[in-house]
Amino acid sequence: MTPGQIALRAVIVGFIMSLVVVTGFAYTTLLERKLLARLQGRVGPNRAGYIPIPQRGKKERKLLGGILQPAADAVKLFFKEDPTPAKADRVVYNLAPMLAVIPAILILAVIPWAGEINIFGAKFSPYFAIAPGINVGAIFILAVTSIGVYGIVLGGWSSNSKYAVLGGVRASAQMISYELAMGMAILIPVMMTGSMDMGVITAAQPHVWNWFVFRQPVAALIFWIAVMAELQRHPFDLLEAEQELSAGFNVEYAGMRFGMFFMAEYMKMVSLSAIAAILFFGGYHGPFVDQIPALGFLYLALKIIIGLAIMIWIRASWPRFRYDQLMQFGWKRLLPIIVLNFIITGVYFVLLDAGVMPPFIETLHRFFTG
Protein backbone atom coordinates (compact mmCIF):
# COMPACT_ATOMS: atom_id res chain seq x y z
CA MET A 1 0.00 0.00 0.00
CA THR A 2 1.11 3.57 -0.58
CA PRO A 3 1.51 5.91 2.40
CA GLY A 4 -1.63 7.73 1.27
CA GLN A 5 -3.69 4.54 1.37
CA ILE A 6 -2.28 3.65 4.79
CA ALA A 7 -3.22 7.09 6.09
CA LEU A 8 -6.72 6.89 4.58
CA ARG A 9 -7.30 3.48 6.15
CA ALA A 10 -6.07 4.76 9.52
CA VAL A 11 -8.51 7.69 9.29
CA ILE A 12 -11.47 5.43 8.44
CA VAL A 13 -10.66 2.81 11.08
CA GLY A 14 -9.93 5.54 13.62
CA PHE A 15 -13.26 7.23 12.93
CA ILE A 16 -15.22 4.01 13.34
CA MET A 17 -13.36 2.86 16.46
CA SER A 18 -13.71 6.31 18.06
CA LEU A 19 -17.47 6.21 17.48
CA VAL A 20 -17.61 2.73 19.00
CA VAL A 21 -15.67 3.83 22.05
CA VAL A 22 -17.70 7.03 22.49
CA THR A 23 -20.83 4.86 22.60
CA GLY A 24 -18.94 2.56 24.93
CA PHE A 25 -18.21 5.55 27.14
CA ALA A 26 -21.90 6.36 27.42
CA TYR A 27 -22.70 2.83 28.48
CA THR A 28 -19.74 2.76 30.86
CA THR A 29 -21.50 5.49 32.83
CA LEU A 30 -24.63 3.34 32.91
CA LEU A 31 -22.59 0.28 33.94
CA GLU A 32 -21.03 2.28 36.74
CA ARG A 33 -24.35 3.59 38.02
CA LYS A 34 -26.12 0.25 37.79
CA LEU A 35 -23.29 -1.81 39.28
CA LEU A 36 -22.57 0.70 42.03
CA ALA A 37 -26.26 0.73 42.89
CA ARG A 38 -26.38 -3.07 43.06
CA LEU A 39 -23.25 -3.18 45.24
CA GLN A 40 -24.91 -0.73 47.61
CA GLY A 41 -28.23 -2.53 47.62
CA ARG A 42 -30.05 -0.01 45.40
CA VAL A 43 -31.65 -0.39 41.98
CA GLY A 44 -29.99 2.40 40.04
CA PRO A 45 -31.45 4.22 37.02
CA ASN A 46 -34.35 2.11 35.72
CA ARG A 47 -36.86 4.53 34.18
CA ALA A 48 -35.45 5.65 30.84
CA GLY A 49 -36.21 3.28 28.01
CA TYR A 50 -37.50 0.05 29.49
CA ILE A 51 -39.25 -2.57 27.38
CA PRO A 52 -42.69 -3.23 28.89
CA ILE A 53 -43.67 -6.88 28.96
CA PRO A 54 -47.36 -7.27 29.84
CA GLN A 55 -48.19 -9.94 32.35
CA ARG A 56 -51.63 -11.38 32.92
CA GLY A 57 -53.35 -10.03 36.01
CA LYS A 58 -50.26 -8.21 37.25
CA LYS A 59 -48.41 -5.00 36.55
CA GLU A 60 -46.23 -5.17 33.45
CA ARG A 61 -42.62 -6.31 33.81
CA LYS A 62 -39.97 -3.77 32.94
CA LEU A 63 -37.12 -5.23 30.91
CA LEU A 64 -33.74 -3.51 30.41
CA GLY A 65 -34.70 -0.56 32.58
CA GLY A 66 -32.35 2.41 32.16
CA ILE A 67 -31.04 1.39 28.75
CA LEU A 68 -31.64 4.91 27.39
CA GLN A 69 -30.29 6.66 30.50
CA PRO A 70 -27.03 7.75 28.74
CA ALA A 71 -29.06 9.40 25.96
CA ALA A 72 -31.18 11.21 28.54
CA ASP A 73 -28.01 12.35 30.34
CA ALA A 74 -26.55 13.67 27.07
CA VAL A 75 -29.74 15.62 26.27
CA LYS A 76 -29.70 17.10 29.76
CA LEU A 77 -26.05 18.12 29.48
CA PHE A 78 -26.52 19.74 26.07
CA PHE A 79 -29.46 21.88 27.15
CA LYS A 80 -28.16 22.92 30.53
CA GLU A 81 -27.12 26.52 31.03
CA ASP A 82 -23.35 26.74 30.70
CA PRO A 83 -22.11 29.93 32.33
CA THR A 84 -18.46 31.02 32.37
CA PRO A 85 -17.23 32.41 35.71
CA ALA A 86 -16.77 36.20 35.56
CA LYS A 87 -13.03 36.22 36.26
CA ALA A 88 -12.18 33.01 34.44
CA ASP A 89 -9.40 32.91 31.88
CA ARG A 90 -11.78 32.43 28.95
CA VAL A 91 -9.44 30.91 26.36
CA VAL A 92 -7.90 28.37 28.74
CA TYR A 93 -11.30 27.70 30.32
CA ASN A 94 -12.70 26.64 26.95
CA LEU A 95 -9.53 24.80 25.95
CA ALA A 96 -9.26 22.66 29.09
CA PRO A 97 -12.16 20.21 28.43
CA MET A 98 -10.82 19.57 24.93
CA LEU A 99 -7.32 18.96 26.28
CA ALA A 100 -8.85 16.42 28.63
CA VAL A 101 -10.78 14.50 25.94
CA ILE A 102 -8.14 14.41 23.17
CA PRO A 103 -5.53 12.25 25.00
CA ALA A 104 -8.29 9.89 26.13
CA ILE A 105 -9.18 9.23 22.48
CA LEU A 106 -5.55 9.20 21.25
CA ILE A 107 -4.64 6.16 23.35
CA LEU A 108 -6.95 4.09 21.13
CA ALA A 109 -4.53 4.42 18.21
CA VAL A 110 -2.20 1.65 19.36
CA ILE A 111 -4.76 -0.84 20.69
CA PRO A 112 -4.76 -4.09 18.68
CA TRP A 113 -8.35 -5.35 18.50
CA ALA A 114 -7.83 -8.57 16.56
CA GLY A 115 -5.15 -10.61 14.81
CA GLU A 116 -4.69 -10.84 11.06
CA ILE A 117 -8.16 -10.36 9.65
CA ASN A 118 -10.09 -9.63 6.45
CA ILE A 119 -12.92 -7.13 6.71
CA PHE A 120 -14.94 -6.55 3.52
CA GLY A 121 -11.95 -7.56 1.42
CA ALA A 122 -9.54 -5.28 3.24
CA LYS A 123 -6.68 -7.26 4.71
CA PHE A 124 -5.39 -6.10 8.09
CA SER A 125 -1.94 -7.44 8.78
CA PRO A 126 -0.21 -8.25 11.12
CA TYR A 127 -3.10 -7.16 13.37
CA PHE A 128 -6.13 -4.90 13.41
CA ALA A 129 -5.53 -1.50 14.98
CA ILE A 130 -5.99 2.13 14.01
CA ALA A 131 -2.22 2.51 13.62
CA PRO A 132 -0.74 -0.99 13.40
CA GLY A 133 2.96 -1.67 13.60
CA ILE A 134 3.93 1.37 15.67
CA ASN A 135 7.21 0.24 17.19
CA VAL A 136 7.00 2.80 20.02
CA GLY A 137 3.52 1.81 21.21
CA ALA A 138 4.42 1.50 24.90
CA ILE A 139 6.03 4.90 25.12
CA PHE A 140 3.21 6.38 23.04
CA ILE A 141 0.82 5.31 25.80
CA LEU A 142 3.07 6.94 28.40
CA ALA A 143 3.32 10.15 26.37
CA VAL A 144 -0.43 10.40 25.86
CA THR A 145 -1.39 9.64 29.46
CA SER A 146 1.21 12.12 30.68
CA ILE A 147 -0.36 14.99 28.72
CA GLY A 148 -3.81 14.01 30.02
CA VAL A 149 -3.12 15.97 33.19
CA TYR A 150 -3.21 19.33 31.35
CA GLY A 151 -6.97 19.30 30.91
CA ILE A 152 -7.52 18.84 34.64
CA VAL A 153 -4.83 21.27 35.83
CA LEU A 154 -5.84 24.01 33.40
CA GLY A 155 -9.54 23.47 34.07
CA GLY A 156 -8.83 24.00 37.75
CA TRP A 157 -6.60 27.01 37.25
CA SER A 158 -8.67 28.86 34.66
CA SER A 159 -11.88 28.67 36.73
CA ASN A 160 -10.36 31.18 39.14
CA SER A 161 -11.81 29.36 42.09
CA LYS A 162 -9.88 28.22 45.15
CA TYR A 163 -11.46 24.77 45.26
CA ALA A 164 -10.78 24.20 41.59
CA VAL A 165 -7.15 25.33 41.84
CA LEU A 166 -6.56 23.02 44.79
CA GLY A 167 -8.04 20.16 42.79
CA GLY A 168 -5.74 20.98 39.88
CA VAL A 169 -2.63 21.18 42.08
CA ARG A 170 -3.48 17.84 43.64
CA ALA A 171 -4.00 16.33 40.20
CA SER A 172 -0.60 17.39 38.89
CA ALA A 173 1.28 16.13 41.95
CA GLN A 174 -0.59 12.84 41.95
CA MET A 175 -0.21 12.11 38.26
CA ILE A 176 3.52 12.87 38.24
CA SER A 177 4.01 10.58 41.22
CA TYR A 178 2.16 7.60 39.81
CA GLU A 179 3.32 8.02 36.24
CA LEU A 180 6.73 6.66 37.24
CA ALA A 181 5.33 3.46 38.68
CA MET A 182 3.00 3.06 35.71
CA GLY A 183 5.77 3.65 33.18
CA MET A 184 8.04 1.07 34.80
CA ALA A 185 5.18 -1.43 35.01
CA ILE A 186 4.53 -0.97 31.27
CA LEU A 187 8.22 -1.58 30.61
CA ILE A 188 8.11 -5.04 32.18
CA PRO A 189 6.03 -6.67 29.41
CA VAL A 190 8.28 -4.72 27.03
CA MET A 191 11.30 -6.41 28.62
CA MET A 192 9.61 -9.80 28.43
CA THR A 193 8.89 -9.51 24.71
CA GLY A 194 11.72 -7.24 23.59
CA SER A 195 9.28 -4.99 21.72
CA MET A 196 7.28 -1.84 22.39
CA ASP A 197 4.75 -2.84 19.74
CA MET A 198 1.41 -3.60 21.41
CA GLY A 199 0.70 -6.24 18.75
CA VAL A 200 3.93 -8.10 19.51
CA ILE A 201 3.17 -7.96 23.24
CA THR A 202 -0.28 -9.45 22.56
CA ALA A 203 1.15 -12.09 20.25
CA ALA A 204 3.46 -13.26 23.05
CA GLN A 205 0.50 -14.35 25.22
CA PRO A 206 -1.66 -16.72 23.14
CA HIS A 207 -2.60 -19.06 26.01
CA VAL A 208 -3.82 -18.38 29.51
CA TRP A 209 -0.57 -19.62 31.05
CA ASN A 210 1.40 -17.23 28.83
CA TRP A 211 -0.43 -14.20 30.20
CA PHE A 212 1.96 -11.78 31.82
CA VAL A 213 -0.32 -11.49 34.84
CA PHE A 214 0.88 -14.98 35.82
CA ARG A 215 4.49 -14.42 34.81
CA GLN A 216 4.74 -10.93 36.35
CA PRO A 217 1.98 -10.70 38.98
CA VAL A 218 3.66 -7.89 40.93
CA ALA A 219 4.01 -5.73 37.85
CA ALA A 220 0.39 -6.40 36.90
CA LEU A 221 -0.84 -5.37 40.36
CA ILE A 222 1.29 -2.22 40.42
CA PHE A 223 0.19 -1.32 36.89
CA TRP A 224 -3.43 -1.64 37.94
CA ILE A 225 -2.93 0.52 41.06
CA ALA A 226 -1.07 3.16 39.06
CA VAL A 227 -3.79 3.15 36.42
CA MET A 228 -6.40 3.80 39.09
CA ALA A 229 -4.29 6.72 40.31
CA GLU A 230 -3.80 8.06 36.77
CA LEU A 231 -7.54 7.90 36.22
CA GLN A 232 -8.14 9.64 39.56
CA ARG A 233 -10.62 6.93 40.36
CA HIS A 234 -11.48 5.87 43.83
CA PRO A 235 -9.50 5.42 46.12
CA PHE A 236 -7.26 8.03 44.47
CA ASP A 237 -9.87 10.69 43.68
CA LEU A 238 -8.47 13.29 46.09
CA LEU A 239 -8.72 16.00 43.46
CA GLU A 240 -12.49 15.83 43.56
CA ALA A 241 -12.89 14.99 47.22
CA GLU A 242 -16.39 16.29 47.82
CA GLN A 243 -16.00 16.93 51.54
CA GLU A 244 -12.83 18.97 51.10
CA LEU A 245 -13.07 20.62 47.68
CA SER A 246 -16.83 20.50 46.97
CA ALA A 247 -16.15 19.00 43.54
CA GLY A 248 -12.51 19.78 42.79
CA PHE A 249 -11.17 20.93 39.44
CA ASN A 250 -14.52 20.85 37.63
CA VAL A 251 -16.54 22.73 40.25
CA GLU A 252 -17.15 25.76 37.98
CA TYR A 253 -18.00 23.77 34.87
CA ALA A 254 -21.53 22.96 33.77
CA GLY A 255 -23.36 21.63 30.74
CA MET A 256 -21.46 19.91 27.97
CA ARG A 257 -18.11 21.35 29.06
CA PHE A 258 -18.55 19.46 32.30
CA GLY A 259 -19.75 16.56 30.19
CA MET A 260 -16.44 16.55 28.33
CA PHE A 261 -14.47 16.14 31.56
CA PHE A 262 -16.82 13.32 32.43
CA MET A 263 -16.31 11.84 28.97
CA ALA A 264 -12.52 12.09 29.29
CA GLU A 265 -12.57 10.21 32.59
CA TYR A 266 -14.74 7.37 31.32
CA MET A 267 -13.00 7.07 27.95
CA LYS A 268 -9.67 6.88 29.76
CA MET A 269 -11.17 4.14 31.92
CA VAL A 270 -12.06 2.21 28.76
CA SER A 271 -8.75 2.75 26.99
CA LEU A 272 -6.54 2.05 30.02
CA SER A 273 -8.60 -1.04 30.80
CA ALA A 274 -7.85 -2.12 27.23
CA ILE A 275 -4.13 -1.42 27.73
CA ALA A 276 -4.15 -3.49 30.92
CA ALA A 277 -5.87 -6.33 29.04
CA ILE A 278 -3.24 -6.15 26.30
CA LEU A 279 -0.20 -5.90 28.55
CA PHE A 280 -1.13 -8.51 31.14
CA PHE A 281 -4.26 -10.44 30.11
CA GLY A 282 -3.53 -11.64 26.60
CA GLY A 283 -5.29 -8.86 24.67
CA TYR A 284 -7.57 -10.26 21.96
CA HIS A 285 -6.58 -13.89 22.59
CA GLY A 286 -9.20 -16.38 23.67
CA PRO A 287 -10.62 -19.76 22.67
CA PHE A 288 -10.90 -20.34 18.88
CA VAL A 289 -9.49 -16.93 18.05
CA ASP A 290 -7.00 -18.56 15.65
CA GLN A 291 -9.85 -20.02 13.59
CA ILE A 292 -12.18 -16.99 13.71
CA PRO A 293 -10.09 -13.80 14.08
CA ALA A 294 -13.22 -11.64 14.46
CA LEU A 295 -13.72 -13.15 17.93
CA GLY A 296 -10.76 -11.00 18.98
CA PHE A 297 -12.99 -7.91 19.17
CA LEU A 298 -15.35 -9.78 21.45
CA TYR A 299 -12.65 -11.11 23.77
CA LEU A 300 -10.94 -7.74 24.12
CA ALA A 301 -14.31 -6.05 24.76
CA LEU A 302 -15.10 -8.69 27.39
CA LYS A 303 -11.75 -8.16 29.11
CA ILE A 304 -12.28 -4.37 29.03
CA ILE A 305 -15.72 -4.75 30.64
CA ILE A 306 -14.29 -7.02 33.36
CA GLY A 307 -11.61 -4.39 34.00
CA LEU A 308 -14.24 -1.65 34.25
CA ALA A 309 -16.31 -3.77 36.62
CA ILE A 310 -13.27 -4.25 38.87
CA MET A 311 -12.68 -0.48 38.90
CA ILE A 312 -16.29 0.10 39.94
CA TRP A 313 -16.12 -2.68 42.52
CA ILE A 314 -13.02 -1.04 44.04
CA ARG A 315 -14.87 2.27 44.17
CA ALA A 316 -17.74 0.67 46.03
CA SER A 317 -15.47 -1.09 48.53
CA TRP A 318 -12.68 1.19 49.65
CA PRO A 319 -12.40 4.56 51.37
CA ARG A 320 -10.35 7.38 49.92
CA PHE A 321 -6.65 7.85 50.65
CA ARG A 322 -5.39 10.72 52.78
CA TYR A 323 -2.99 13.00 50.90
CA ASP A 324 0.20 12.02 52.79
CA GLN A 325 -0.75 8.35 52.49
CA LEU A 326 -1.16 8.81 48.75
CA MET A 327 2.32 10.28 48.34
CA GLN A 328 3.99 7.77 50.67
CA PHE A 329 2.29 4.87 48.93
CA GLY A 330 3.39 6.05 45.50
CA TRP A 331 6.98 6.98 46.24
CA LYS A 332 7.96 4.71 49.14
CA ARG A 333 6.06 1.50 48.29
CA LEU A 334 5.12 1.21 44.62
CA LEU A 335 8.22 2.74 43.09
CA PRO A 336 10.86 0.71 45.02
CA ILE A 337 8.92 -2.53 44.47
CA ILE A 338 8.60 -1.99 40.73
CA VAL A 339 12.27 -0.97 40.42
CA LEU A 340 13.23 -4.18 42.23
CA ASN A 341 10.93 -6.15 39.92
CA PHE A 342 12.60 -4.46 36.95
CA ILE A 343 16.11 -5.38 38.15
CA ILE A 344 15.15 -8.98 38.95
CA THR A 345 13.58 -9.41 35.50
CA GLY A 346 16.71 -8.05 33.83
CA VAL A 347 19.06 -10.27 35.86
CA TYR A 348 16.82 -13.27 35.21
CA PHE A 349 17.06 -12.86 31.46
CA VAL A 350 20.81 -12.33 31.54
CA LEU A 351 21.29 -15.51 33.61
CA LEU A 352 18.92 -17.44 31.37
CA ASP A 353 20.79 -16.39 28.25
CA ALA A 354 24.09 -17.32 29.90
CA GLY A 355 22.64 -20.78 30.61
CA VAL A 356 23.55 -20.83 34.30
CA MET A 357 19.99 -21.20 35.58
CA PRO A 358 19.09 -24.42 37.46
CA PRO A 359 17.26 -26.90 35.17
CA PHE A 360 13.88 -26.62 36.91
CA ILE A 361 13.77 -22.86 36.26
CA GLU A 362 14.50 -23.48 32.59
CA THR A 363 11.68 -26.03 32.51
CA LEU A 364 9.34 -23.49 34.11
CA HIS A 365 10.44 -20.85 31.61
CA ARG A 366 9.69 -23.20 28.71
CA PHE A 367 6.28 -23.96 30.20
CA PHE A 368 5.32 -20.28 30.49
CA THR A 369 6.63 -19.27 27.08
CA GLY A 370 5.65 -22.41 25.19
Next chain:
Amino acid sequence: MGNPIVFFILAAIAIAAAMGMLTSRNAVHSALFLVLNFATIAVLYIVLNAPFIGMVQITVYAGAIMVLFLFVIMLLGADKLGGVVGEDKWQRYLAGFLAVALVVVFGIVLAQGGGVDTGTATAIDSSPAALGMRLFEGYVFPFEVTGVLLLTSMIGVVVLGRKKRGKDA
Protein backbone atom coordinates in the same frame (compact mmCIF):
# COMPACT_ATOMS: atom_id res chain seq x y z
CA MET B 1 13.31 12.96 4.31
CA GLY B 2 10.10 14.59 5.36
CA ASN B 3 7.82 16.73 3.29
CA PRO B 4 9.10 20.35 3.04
CA ILE B 5 5.53 21.71 3.29
CA VAL B 6 4.98 19.81 6.55
CA PHE B 7 8.34 21.06 7.79
CA PHE B 8 7.54 24.71 7.09
CA ILE B 9 4.10 24.49 8.70
CA LEU B 10 5.60 22.87 11.81
CA ALA B 11 8.47 25.36 11.89
CA ALA B 12 6.03 28.27 11.68
CA ILE B 13 3.97 26.86 14.55
CA ALA B 14 7.10 26.23 16.63
CA ILE B 15 8.40 29.76 16.10
CA ALA B 16 5.01 31.32 16.75
CA ALA B 17 4.69 29.30 19.97
CA ALA B 18 8.16 30.37 21.07
CA MET B 19 7.31 34.01 20.38
CA GLY B 20 4.06 33.64 22.27
CA MET B 21 5.91 32.15 25.20
CA LEU B 22 8.30 35.12 25.32
CA THR B 23 5.74 37.86 24.87
CA SER B 24 2.95 36.46 27.02
CA ARG B 25 2.39 38.39 30.26
CA ASN B 26 0.74 35.50 32.04
CA ALA B 27 3.07 32.81 33.38
CA VAL B 28 0.55 30.03 32.74
CA HIS B 29 0.04 31.17 29.14
CA SER B 30 3.82 31.21 28.68
CA ALA B 31 4.03 27.66 29.98
CA LEU B 32 1.28 26.56 27.60
CA PHE B 33 3.02 28.14 24.61
CA LEU B 34 6.17 26.27 25.62
CA VAL B 35 4.19 23.01 25.74
CA LEU B 36 2.93 23.72 22.21
CA ASN B 37 6.51 24.37 21.13
CA PHE B 38 7.68 21.05 22.62
CA ALA B 39 4.81 19.19 20.99
CA THR B 40 5.65 20.70 17.60
CA ILE B 41 9.30 19.73 17.97
CA ALA B 42 8.15 16.19 18.84
CA VAL B 43 6.14 16.05 15.60
CA LEU B 44 9.22 17.27 13.74
CA TYR B 45 11.19 14.35 15.18
CA ILE B 46 8.48 11.95 14.02
CA VAL B 47 8.54 13.48 10.54
CA LEU B 48 12.33 12.98 10.55
CA ASN B 49 11.75 9.24 11.12
CA ALA B 50 12.72 9.29 14.81
CA PRO B 51 9.43 8.37 16.54
CA PHE B 52 11.09 7.18 19.74
CA ILE B 53 12.80 10.53 20.32
CA GLY B 54 9.53 12.30 19.50
CA MET B 55 7.58 10.29 22.06
CA VAL B 56 10.29 10.73 24.70
CA GLN B 57 10.21 14.47 23.99
CA ILE B 58 6.48 14.55 24.76
CA THR B 59 6.71 12.27 27.81
CA VAL B 60 9.63 14.04 29.43
CA TYR B 61 9.22 17.69 28.45
CA ALA B 62 5.49 18.14 27.92
CA GLY B 63 4.37 15.40 30.30
CA ALA B 64 6.71 15.79 33.26
CA ILE B 65 8.79 18.96 33.25
CA MET B 66 6.10 21.37 32.12
CA VAL B 67 3.54 19.83 34.48
CA LEU B 68 5.97 20.53 37.32
CA PHE B 69 6.41 24.09 36.01
CA LEU B 70 2.65 24.57 36.03
CA PHE B 71 2.48 23.03 39.49
CA VAL B 72 5.01 25.53 40.83
CA ILE B 73 3.38 28.47 39.04
CA MET B 74 -0.01 27.56 40.49
CA LEU B 75 1.38 26.82 43.95
CA LEU B 76 3.26 30.11 44.21
CA GLY B 77 0.58 32.12 42.44
CA ALA B 78 3.27 33.43 40.09
CA ASP B 79 0.66 34.01 37.40
CA LYS B 80 -0.73 36.86 39.47
CA LEU B 81 2.56 38.75 39.78
CA GLY B 82 2.73 40.37 36.34
CA GLY B 83 4.41 43.67 35.54
CA VAL B 84 7.82 42.43 36.65
CA VAL B 85 8.99 41.69 33.14
CA GLY B 86 10.21 44.49 30.91
CA GLU B 87 10.89 47.08 33.62
CA ASP B 88 14.47 47.60 32.51
CA LYS B 89 14.70 49.11 29.04
CA TRP B 90 18.39 48.23 28.53
CA GLN B 91 17.62 44.50 28.79
CA ARG B 92 15.23 44.80 25.90
CA TYR B 93 17.79 46.58 23.71
CA LEU B 94 20.51 44.10 24.63
CA ALA B 95 18.23 41.15 23.81
CA GLY B 96 17.29 42.70 20.47
CA PHE B 97 20.95 43.33 19.61
CA LEU B 98 21.94 39.76 20.51
CA ALA B 99 19.06 38.31 18.46
CA VAL B 100 20.13 40.31 15.40
CA ALA B 101 23.75 39.25 15.96
CA LEU B 102 22.69 35.58 16.09
CA VAL B 103 20.77 35.84 12.82
CA VAL B 104 23.81 37.57 11.19
CA VAL B 105 26.15 34.82 12.38
CA PHE B 106 23.78 32.14 11.04
CA GLY B 107 23.58 33.97 7.73
CA ILE B 108 27.38 34.20 7.43
CA VAL B 109 27.83 30.49 8.22
CA LEU B 110 25.15 29.50 5.70
CA ALA B 111 26.59 31.81 3.03
CA GLN B 112 30.12 30.46 3.50
CA GLY B 113 29.10 26.83 3.64
CA GLY B 114 26.77 27.23 0.66
CA GLY B 115 23.80 26.07 2.66
CA VAL B 116 23.35 22.75 4.42
CA ASP B 117 23.15 19.69 2.22
CA THR B 118 20.30 17.64 3.64
CA GLY B 119 20.63 14.99 0.95
CA THR B 120 23.62 13.30 2.55
CA ALA B 121 21.72 12.25 5.67
CA THR B 122 21.18 8.51 5.32
CA ALA B 123 18.18 6.69 6.75
CA ILE B 124 19.18 4.72 9.83
CA ASP B 125 17.23 2.18 11.81
CA SER B 126 15.35 4.32 14.32
CA SER B 127 13.54 1.56 16.21
CA PRO B 128 13.86 1.63 20.02
CA ALA B 129 15.88 -1.61 19.90
CA ALA B 130 18.42 -0.15 17.44
CA LEU B 131 18.60 3.05 19.47
CA GLY B 132 19.25 1.09 22.64
CA MET B 133 22.04 -0.94 21.03
CA ARG B 134 23.66 2.22 19.70
CA LEU B 135 23.39 3.95 23.06
CA PHE B 136 24.81 1.09 25.09
CA GLU B 137 27.48 -0.02 22.63
CA GLY B 138 28.93 3.23 21.37
CA TYR B 139 27.99 5.76 24.03
CA VAL B 140 28.05 3.91 27.36
CA PHE B 141 30.49 6.30 29.01
CA PRO B 142 28.63 9.57 28.22
CA PHE B 143 25.39 7.82 29.17
CA GLU B 144 26.75 6.77 32.56
CA VAL B 145 28.29 10.19 33.19
CA THR B 146 24.91 11.80 32.53
CA GLY B 147 23.33 9.32 34.91
CA VAL B 148 25.82 10.17 37.67
CA LEU B 149 25.27 13.89 37.07
CA LEU B 150 21.50 13.52 37.43
CA LEU B 151 21.91 11.31 40.51
CA THR B 152 24.20 13.90 42.09
CA SER B 153 21.70 16.69 41.60
CA MET B 154 18.92 14.45 42.90
CA ILE B 155 20.86 13.66 46.09
CA GLY B 156 21.64 17.36 46.44
CA VAL B 157 17.95 18.23 46.30
CA VAL B 158 17.11 15.55 48.87
CA VAL B 159 19.81 16.81 51.25
CA LEU B 160 18.76 20.45 50.85
CA GLY B 161 15.07 19.65 51.22
CA ARG B 162 15.52 17.43 54.27
CA LYS B 163 14.05 18.49 57.58
CA LYS B 164 16.65 19.43 60.19
CA ARG B 165 16.75 17.04 63.12
CA GLY B 166 14.96 18.30 66.23
CA LYS B 167 13.53 21.27 64.39
CA ASP B 168 10.22 21.63 62.68
CA ALA B 169 10.10 23.00 59.11
